[in-house]
Amino acid sequence: MSVSAFRSRTGADVTDERLSVHSVTFYGAPLSDLTSHWRALGVRRLSLIDSQLSEPELPTVIAGEGYSVETVYHLFSTPESLMRVIGAAHTVGARVIYMLTGGRGDLTWERAADRFGQAVTPCVRVAEQAGVALAIENASSLYADIHIVHTLRDTIALAEATGLGICIDLFHCWAEADLTALVQRALPRTEMIQLSDYVLGDRALPARAVPGDGVIPIAPFLATVLDSGYSHGFDLELIGPRIEAEGRFEAAHRACEVVSTMLEELDG
16 A cells, blocks of 8 residues: 555554654655655654764755654764764754764674773763764674674663663563563663564564564563653664565554554553
């Protein structure tokens, strides 16, 4: 179904205002297509990739549609590059820049963590002055070439050591031991929570599925974080063969419906 057909048939009022759909879901799409998707899905919050901040029409779209920019993704390489992203993020009113840390090479984890901490420290001060939070996320060890924290436990440790916030990607930590305790420890620093699902046995990386299609206990997790006072948004990061097979927009629309229903039931 085309975006225009979807809008004419159902309207765009199905999405909970706390949800965003990460731009990586529509990776490669021009801003005009993204704008159509955002309108059709009814999202009010945006989750962007740092390269999108250079789009000359982006500020006009954000102001004209009344969007808020919840997160901007950035792969940390140098303090200078991050400072440029902080400036651009501030221009569009972004609330958070969340990062992968860069890889460790042949360093031990501890030395890599120290190196990252020393490099990011001046950026923390600049971000505070700009009113933009900085955070790191947990990501699979398959991304060890560009990241050093691959469990929620290690993400918390690095965030606490560097004064950064946390972006919890549930897809990459749902099976960790003692997850409830880890989440409680992370929540005071948590700036964003990303949601997707996993179907057991799926080896077709990155193997993400629409919430509700797999085994990740998303609704109980939402109940836990909301009951614990989490007040920020939930970002739907939908990539991989299952998403492509269904269609990116169709998968995003269904994910918005499913998670919006979960949130409505929890609110009730």
